[in-house]
Amino acid sequence: MSIRGSSTALALLLATTGFAHADTVVLDNGDRLTGTVIQVSGGAMEFRPEATNQAVTIRWDRIATFSSDGTLQVLLEDGTEIIGRAEKADQGRIRLVSDQLDEPVSVRTTAIASITGPDTPRRDRVRTTGNINAGGSLTRGNTRTETYNANGAFEARTNVNRFRLNGDVNQAKDNGDLSRDNASGTARYDHFVSQRLYLNTYTNLSRDRFKDLRLRTSVGAGLGYQFYDTAQRSLSAELGAGYVNQDYYAAENESNPGGRWALDYEERLMGGGLRLFHRQEGLVSLEDSDEFQVSTQTGVRFPLVLGMTGTVQANVDYNNSPPGDSKKTDQAYLLTAGYSW
Numbered sequence: 615m616s617i618r619g620s621s622t623a624l625a626l627l628l629a630t631t632g633f634a635h636a637d638t639v640v641l642d643n644g645d646r647l648t649g650t651v652i653q654v655s656g657g658a659m660e661f662r663p664e665a666t667n668q669a670v671t672i673r674w675d676r677i678a679t680f681s682s683d684g685t686l687q688v689l690l691e692d693g694t695e696i697i698g699r700a701e702k703a704d705q706g707r708i709r710l711v712s713d714q715l716d717e718p719v720s721v722r723t724t725a726i727a728s729i730t731g732p733d734t735p736r737r738d739r740v741r742t743t744g745n746i747n748a749g750g751s752l753t754r755g756n757t758r759t760e761t762y763n764a765n766g767a768f769e770a771r772t773n774v775n776r777f778r779l780n781g782d783v784n785q786a787k788d789n790g791d792l793s794r795d796n797a798s799g800t801a802r803y804d805h806f807v808s809q810r811l812y813l814n815t816y817t818n819l820s821r822d823r824f825k826d827l828r829l830r831t832s833v834g835a836g837l838g839y840q841f842y843d844t845a846q847r848s849l850s851a852e853l854g855a856g857y858v859n860q861d862y863y864a865a866e867n868e869s870n871p872g873g874r875w876a877l878d879y880e881e882r883l884m885g886g887g888l889r890l891f892h893r894q895e896g897l898v899s900l901e902d903s904d905e906f907q908v909s910t911q912t913g914v915r916f917p918l919v920l921g922m923t924g925t926v927q928a929n930v931d932y933n934n935s936p937p938g939d940s941k942k943t944d945q946a947y948l949l950t951a952g953y954s955w
Contacts, residue, residue, distance in 0.1 A: 636664060639672065639680040640702065647672075651682055654729035677723060678705040689728045690721065693741025693771070694845050714844050744768035745915070747925050747952030761786040761794075763948055765927075776804040776812070780893075782929075784946060796822035798909075800895075804838055814838040814852050816874070818895075825944075826937045828861040832897060834874055845882065852876040858897060865937035871900040889915040889954075907933040915954065923954045 636648040639661060649663040659677060662669045682700040688710060689695050696719075698712025703720050711718045746766035753759045765782035781799035785792070798820035806812040815835045821827055836854015843850075858872040877894040891913060898906035913927030929946040936942055 637661075637680065637682045637684070638702065640678045640705075641672075641676050642678045642705075651680065651686065651729065653731070654726065659729075674723070679703055679708055679723070681708070685731075687730045688726060689730075690845075691725050691727045693743075696845075716844075716846065719845060741771045742769065743771075743955060745923065745925075745952055745954040747923075747950035749948055749950035758789045759787065763946075763950065765948075765950070766952075774806045776802075776806070778802045778804070792823065794824065796820070796824070806840075810840050812838045812840065814854060816852075816854070816856070816876075822944075823863070825933070825940045826862045826864055828863050830858065830860045832856055832858040832872065832874070834872070836874065838876075845886070847881055849879045850877075855900070858899070862937055870902075870905075873898045873900055887917045891915065905935045907931070913948075918951060921953065923952055925950045925952065 637651045639647045639649075639651070639659070641647070647661065647663055649661055649666075652660040652662055652669055654660070654674065657674045659672045659674060659680075660669050661672055679702045680700060681702045684699070685697060686700055687695065687697050688700070696710050696712050696714055698710050698714065701709040701711060701718070703709045706724070707720050707722055708726075709718045709720050744767055746764075748762075748764040750762040751759070752761075761784075763782070763784045765780070767780040768778070770777045779799070779801050781797070783797040784794055785796075786794035798818065800816060800818045802814060802816045804812040804814050813835070814837065816833070818830070818832045820830045834854050834856015836852055836856075838850055838852040841849040841851070852875065854874050856872055856874060857869070859867075859869045861867050875894075875896045877892070879892045881890040882888070883890070892910070893912075894908065894910045896906065896908040908931075910930045911927060912930075913925055915923050915925045918924050925948070927948045927950070929944075929948065931944040933940070933942055
C-alpha cells in the first residue's frame with residue numbers, strides 16, 4: 615500500500631473512531647454539536663467540538679438535551695449521584711443509563727447540578743433529606759377523647775458519612791385520663807468503608823408509661839450493608855451488639871448486653887411523589903434469648919397541596935417478655951400530615 619493510501623486509510627479510521635465516540639449536544643434552536651462533554655458546573659457546559667482542541671462554554675439554559683457515548687458522573691440537585699451514559703430525550707430532559715438503576719431514568723436538565731468525568735473525585739457534598747408529621751383527633755359530647763401524635767426523620771449524607779435521626783411521640787386521653795403515653799428517639803452514625811459496607815453506631819431512648827417503662831437506653835455498634843441507594847429505591851440492613859438498660863416504674867430495673875438488628879426500606883414511585891416505607895428494629899438479650907423486642911413502622915407517604923405530604927402508617931411493637939401484666943403487642947394506626955424534603 616502506498617504512503618498516500620496508508621495516510622488516507624488512517625485519516626478515515628481516525629475520523630470514524632472520533633465520530634463513534636463523540637458526544638452530541640442539541641441547543642434550544644435545534645443546532646447540533648458533536649465533540650466531547652468535559653464538565654458541567656456553574657450553570658454552563660464546557661464542551662470541546664470535534665476537530666479542535668479549543669473548548670467552548672455553552673450556557674446551560676441554551677442546552678435542550680445531549681447524549682454521551684462515554685461514562686459521565688452526574689450529580690443531581692437533590693444530592694443523587696449517577697454514573698452512566700446520557701441519552702437524548704425530549705427537550706429539557708436527558709435519559710441516564712446506569713448500572714445503579716434498574717432501568718433508564720429521565721431527568722430534567724434543570725435538576726442537574728454538575729457533570730464530570732467518571733474518574734473525577736466525587737465532591738463530599740452534604741445532602742439532607744427528612745420529614746416531619748403530626749396528627750390527632752378530638753371528640754366532645756357523650757365521648758371525650760383526645761389523641762396526639764408526631765414523628766419525624768432527618769438524614770445528612772456525604773460520600774462516606776451518614777447521620778440519621780428519627781423519633782415519635784404519642785399521647786391519648788379518654789375522659790381526661792391518659793390512655794397512651796410513649797415516645798422514642800434514635801440517633802445513628804454510619805461510616806462507609808466501601809460503596810456498600812459501613813460501620814454503624816447507634817443510641818436509642820424510649821419510654822412507655824403503660825408498659826411500666828420509665829426509660830430504656832440502648833447503645834451499640836455494628837456493621838451495615840447498603841443493598842440499594844438509588845433514586846427509585848433504598849434498602850439497608852444492620853447487625854450489631856451493645857448494651858441495654860431498662861428503668862421501670864414498678865418492676866425491677868434491668869441491664870444486660872444485647873444484640874441488635876435493623877432494616878430500612880423505601881420505594882419511590884411516580885418520580886418520588888409516592889413513597890412506600892418499612893423500618894424494623896430489634897433487640898435481643900445476649901443473656902436470655904427469650905427476652906427480645908421488635909418495633910416496625912410501615913406506611914405510604916403521598917403528596918397533598920402546597921408542598922405538604924400525607925402519611926398512612928402502622929406501628930407494631932412486640933415485647934416477648936413484658937414487665938408485669940403488660941401485653942406483648944401494641945399496635946397504632948396513624949394518619950398524619952406534614953412536610954418532606
